[in-house]
Amino acid sequence: MKKLILFFLVFLLSGCVEKEIIDDINIEVGVGYDLADEAKDKYKGTVLFQEFQPDKSVINRTFSGSGKLRQDLLLEVTKQSSEPVVTGGLKVAVFGHEISRKGIYDLIDSFQRDASIGARVFVATSEGSAEDLMKGEYGTRGNSTYIYNLIQHNIEHRDIPKTNLHILANDFYQNGKDPSLPRLKKIGEDKVEISGISLFNEDKEVDILPVKDMFFFKLLVDKYSEGNFDVELKKGNIAAVKSIRSKHKIKMTDNHASITINIEGIIREYTGDELASEVVGAVQKNLEKEIEKECLRLLKQFQELGIDPIGLGQMKKSNHRNFDYKKWEDDYKTLGFNVKCNVKIEETGVIE
Numbered sequence: 457m458k459k460l461i462l463f464f465l466v467f468l469l470s471g472c473v474e475k476e477i478i479d480d481i482n483i484e485v486g487v488g489y490d491l492a493d494e495a496k497d498k499y500k501g502t503v504l505f506q507e508f509q510p511d512k513s514v515i516n517r518t519f520s521g522s523g524k525l526r527q528d529l530l531l532e533v534t535k536q537s538s539e540p541v542v543t544g545g546l547k548v549a550v551f552g553h554e555i556s557r558k559g560i561y562d563l564i565d566s567f568q569r570d571a572s573i574g575a576r577v578f579v580a581t582s583e584g585s586a587e588d589l590m591k592g593e594y595g596t597r598g599n600s601t602y603i604y605n606l607i608q609h610n611i612e613h614r615d616i617p618k619t620n621l622h623i624l625a626n627d628f629y630q631n632g633k634d635p636s637l638p639r640l641k642k643i644g645e646d647k648v649e650i651s652g653i654s655l656f657n658e659d660k661e662v663d664i665l666p667v668k669d670m671f672f673f674k675l676l677v678d679k680y681s682e683g684n685f686d687v688e689l690k691k692g693n694i695a696a697v698k699s700i701r702s703k704h705k706i707k708m709t710d711n712h713a714s715i716t717i718n719i720e721g722i723i724r725e726y727t728g729d730e731l732a733s734e735v736v737g738a739v740q741k742n743l744e745k746e747i748e749k750e751c752l753r754l755l756k757q758f759q760e761l762g763i764d765p766i767g768l769g770q771m772k773k774s775n776h777r778n779f780d781y782k783k784w785e786d787d788y789k790t791l792g793f794n795v796k797c798n799v800k801i802e803e804t805g806v807i808e
Contacts, residue, residue: 482537483545486600488586489563490552492522501529502587506598514598518590526566544572547600549579552586556654556661568625575622578607581654583641592645603648607638610650615670617678628659631781632769639664657763672750675717676766679703687743695739696725708772712792717747723804731804740799747797755793
């Protein structure tokens with residue numbers, strides 16, 4: 457009898473769900489935000505939709521609007537769309553250079569309050585306007601999928617630390633860690649590249665980490681499961697260390713941060729004649745020195761900027777019950793750093 461009642465309840469409830477056919481709605485898959493030209497306190501948004509064709513190709517369609525709130529933008533876009541606008545398919549959100557400099561708090565807050573937006577949305581900044589970035593024609597599966605896969609690939613196999621809307625919001629709302637976001641650059645009507653990392657002080661972009669520093673930055677804030685780095689040796693020879701796996705450990709004291717980075721890798725290519733044991737030893741030693749030098753430089757650079765993308769304050773807070781964040785802000789200015797790197801080459805590959 458209980459099973460029969462349960463069956464009827466499920467049947468009745470299922471009839472209350474509003475059904476939407478995917479061909480009869482516009483699903484927001486990407487959005488770009490810039491400052492509106494006519495008023496610096498208004499946003500200009502470019503919403504990206506994808507229209508799937510019978511031959512499995514994708515047509516990118518964009519609508520633009522402006523307002524002081526994200527909802528103002530969506531209302532304007534709804535007026536331009538012949539089908540209902542649905543936000544549940546959002547994959548990427550991009551902030552233009554000017555709006556990143558002014559502050560992105562309001563928009564991040566609106567994302568957090570929208571239950572239809574998933575926490576795994578990728579958020580990025582753009583070197584130019586976000587509108588221009590959204591209006592390209594990238595790949596064969598649509599612009600949002602192209603940009604999403606570009607960021608995902610660079611997280612898994614290259615130098616972008618793990619990032620998504622959930623991580624961004626967590627970094628923003630907690631004391632002791634400043635957010636960072638991947639930076640995108642449109643290099644053609646059909647191409648986008650990673651051009652660096654945007655570093656934030658609270659919700660405002662204050663500096664850009666260039667591509668050459670991204671490897672060292674990821675060693676400090678994340679871990680590698682599959683990385684790559686070229687090591688220069690004497691006589692102009694180069695060893696390509698591939699399949700890099702890394703992890704780091706940070707120990708905080710009252711006025712000092714000691715960071716240990718452990719790396720395992722494989723030499724896949726070497727431009728010299730013979731990859732002897734002394735060459736392998738030189739690769740390990742040179743890579744250790746390079747990482748220690750560059751990571752220490754980055755830590756001091758962050759300190760001078762007054763930002764903490766590594767999260768040293770958060771680490772200290774987790775170890776101190778009565779953590780005083782205001783005191784930490786002063787202590788951070790004079791904090792000493794020590795970086796120790798240990799490299800282990802597990803095997804060698806081919807030579808040229």
